[in-house]
Amino acid sequence: MPTITLSEATFAKVKACAEPLVDDADSVIARVFDYYAMHHAMYFNGRLGIAKPNPIRLPIGSRELTHTRLLTATIDGRELHRPDWNSLTREMHELARKRLGSFEAVRKVTSANLRQGRFEENGYRYLPEVDFSIQGCDANNSAESSLRLAKAMSISLHLTFEWRERDDASHPGQAGMMGWDPTSRDAGLMADGSSRSWHDATKQAIERIARDRPRREFTLAELEALELGRVVKETGSKGATPEATLRRVCQELRDEGYLDFLDNDGTYRLR
The missing domain is CATH 1.10.10 (Arc Repressor Mutant, subunit A)
Structure with a gap:
């Protein structure tokens, strides 16, 4: 794997952008590049593959999301602004607290680690609107907890994402999608292509x-x-x-x- 040398000032910026217990330098730099690419797509003339044809549809519960970046997240018909896996997790848990009625109701459904009140150590982030803290998680756990909450709230959740160009990614460079819709229940298609979940x-x-x-x-x-x-x-x-x-x-x-x-x-x- 190629190596690069960063100045102390640049490395300090990388550390400041990192999610504790989630990011390393590589993932922070990749996320910054993704953000840059999304805002300069015309300059790159489409070579970054932000929108790719024939996305791979994953069933609910798939653990193939390692080394992916979240492209879009549509929650109950509303698109999440500038999504990433952690912002999706936070948004879904805030919404679930309001709709399910209590911290305990959310805790029983989610697979994420939660703590009542303010706690900002070990990768936790405080959500003041709902008065609990949530620990940062990887793509697989973000999707799992978010889809569980969508089911519990009976709302739709549709995700599109892209695997990074890494040898240990499940589908390097490919686009993917996963979702849940309480009206069609088509999340996780069966082998025959039918809409049974x-x-x-x-x-x-x-x-x-x-x-x-x-x-x-x-x-x-x-x-x-x-x-x-x-x-x-x-x-x-x-x-x-x-x-x-x-x-x-x-x-x-x-x-x-x-x-x-x-x-x-x-x-x-x-x-």
Whole structure:
């Protein structure tokens, strides 16, 4: 990897722009360049690829967002101004506090780390409008917590992003999209291109197995053995096993009150 030398004054500016426990010098410089590029796109004559054709649609829960920059975030029809992953996280949590009614209601839904009141150490940032603090997070956790909150509030959230040109990025240089819409429930398309979400497909599989059983119980292994297992394998998150993906979806369904978790062997009960 190439190396560069920065003056002490420039390095001090880099440190001042960094999110504690989130950024390194490379990510800060990349973000500054992204901002510069967005405001000088005509000068670069489109060579930076800010808008790219044929974006890759990721299912909800994908963990392939490492080394991405957020291009657009549309929250309930409103576009977030100058978005990045941390500003998206803060905006969604502020909105959730107002709509869900309490700090505890937000904390139960989100996967982000929160603390009531002002706390500004270890990467936390205080949000005065809602009187709690939130810890900075990476792209994967930002998308996960934001989409969970969108579901809890029953509002749409649509994200577009771009993978950086790095060897360890999932799709270097490509554009991507991910979203949730409570009216169409098309977030996370199935392999056949239909608009059934992961939740819908998993519910259908669960009901096929458990609805006629006296105790309405089922296991993850039974879900995986159905056609759903093949779909998860083909379209699930990169590096995740079908069992891990199905376990995550069942956890979300349990949080929504659809399932009860019975034991660590992966046994659930349909409510």
